[in-house]
Amino acid sequence: MITGIGVVAPRGIGVKNFWETLTSGRSATRNITAFDATGFRSRIAAECDFLPTEHGLTQEQAARMSRSSQFAHVAAREALAQSGLEVTERVAARTGVALGSAVGSVRELDRLYREISGDGASWELAPEKAGPYLADYNTPSSLVREIAWLTGAQGPAAMISAGCTSGLDAVGYACEILREGSADVMITGATDAPITPITVACFDAIKATSPHNDDPEHASRPFDRDRDGFVLGEGGAVFVLETAEHAHARGAHVIAEVAAFAARCNAHHMTALRPDGREMAAAIDSALTTARIAPEAIDYINAHGSGTKQNDRHETAAYKRSLGDAARRTPVSSIKSVIGHSLGAIGSIELAACALAIEHGVIPPTANLHTPDPDCDLDYVPLVAREQRVDVALSVGSGFGGFQSAAVLVKEGAHR
Known part of the structure; x- marks a missing residue:
């Protein structure tokens, strides 16, 4: 049972804004602002206007977490608040986390590689320039750890990375954990922040993304005769997922x-x-x-x-x-x-x-x-x-x- 939802999406931070954006039918795609995309085949994306400290993260959290982790943190906090779930010591032992991500902390890895390699000019790296969080960014499970820390979850924990199906697969895995009886509650969903030079270059190479740069808002055209590729986006969604018995016992509102x-x-x-x-x-x-x-x-x-x-x-x-x-x-x-x-x-x-x-x-x-x-x-x-x-x-x-x-x-x- 889904009893809580949190969303960070382009022009839709928070469930209310997200739903209003979707039902408006107006695309959030624009020219890329995250980096200088001059020279790329596709120079457009659907970006989130997201400053972590404006959404409840401390300066220390903002410095430590990758953008993907920040999205998941904000979405998980909203989902928990909506669910009304109180994670007591007893509940924590029966609460797990399963998150999906295709590219993890690629944004930070891309940036730090440039810094320690002289913008890619040298094979001799300078790791002292990387700062204290490079190992975290290189470890996708750090995303799961952040949400476990946030929620106090002490049950099963898993990182699911299966490319573009990761967000569905993570929720599917969480459902199996609940059905087998290993947990009563799963904090689950997915997060990605792929709008980076390396990701854009990858899709440019295979011509998978739209080159409709002169009119970004109309570039993403699924099922239209004139479509010419997908448009990158970023964001995350997190759910509080409970067994029916657990949700009903505490009188939770079941969304779906x-x-x-x-x-x-x-x-x-x-x-x-x-x-x-x-x-x-x-x-x-x-x-x-x-x-x-x-x-x-x-x-x-x-x-x-x-x-x-x-x-x-x-x-x-x-x-x-x-x-x-x-x-x-x-x-x-x-x-x-x-x-x-x-x-x-x-x-x-x-x-x-x-x-x-x-x-x-x-x-x-x-x-x-x-x-x-x-x-x-x-x-x-x-x-x-x-x-x-x-x-x-x-x-x-x-x-x-x-x-x-x-x-x-x-x-x-x-x-x-």
Whole structure:
């Protein structure tokens, strides 16, 4: 059971601002300000206007934590406050942490490497210039440690890094920990701050990101005929996840229930996807079977919707393959059109969007979808949010290496 949500996203720090941004249908993409992007093929991203000390972190915490850790810290604090959970000594022993991230503290590693190598000019490094936190930044599990320190959690702890499905996979892992009885509460979600020269260069090299630099706000165009790649984003989302017994015993408000999670890998290619959507469909089929939910019961699909031609067509085929006739009657949207693609964090941010769609009865739109691709011929909720009751939401993720994940969220008591 999800009893608390915290979000840090572009133009959406805090759940309220995040939801208003999504439902507005206006993209947060702009020219990169985090560094001088002159000379890069893609010079745009969806950045968070985030100063850690303005969001409750001390100067010492801001100096110690990577930007990814800062996002997770602020989101976890909001989720805990919303849940009303008091982490007493007894609760702490049965509370765990599972976080996802694709690139961890890459922003800080990028910056410190430049400092200790003379901006990359020398193989002879000067580690004394790195400061005291380089080892932390090089260790992705430091993200988990920070959240355990914040919450006092003393139960199972894990770092999940599976590329762009990390945010879904971390929540799926947390659910398994709860189901096996190793914990009563899991603080879970994902965080990433990938807007750095090295990350931008990586995606430039394979031409995966949009070069639509002259009009950043309209660059992210999932399922549109004229799309030309995804737009990087950053942020994080954290959930307080509890067993039903624990949540009900303390009278917690349940925002949504994670009914099922499933993952598959295509063992096919590092970046290529089969056009028939077979691997994503397999993950969807497995999740629906576990949840005992029929395809026609799905009220909303939060798409991976990256805005690459390959992914969007693969995904459309997967829905048709898995859901059959119900695929054409089910609203689908991509929030990456609004907040970009924050790599490992996006799966958790998209789950937050699903939970809020259930809570508010509103489906966020796909921004910038003006001319649909004829091969993407489903109901992709273009431009404008749609009021509709949502009892069951499906969220999917797709990552380099062939990773495919799917999660089903339901309104408490619905379709069970």
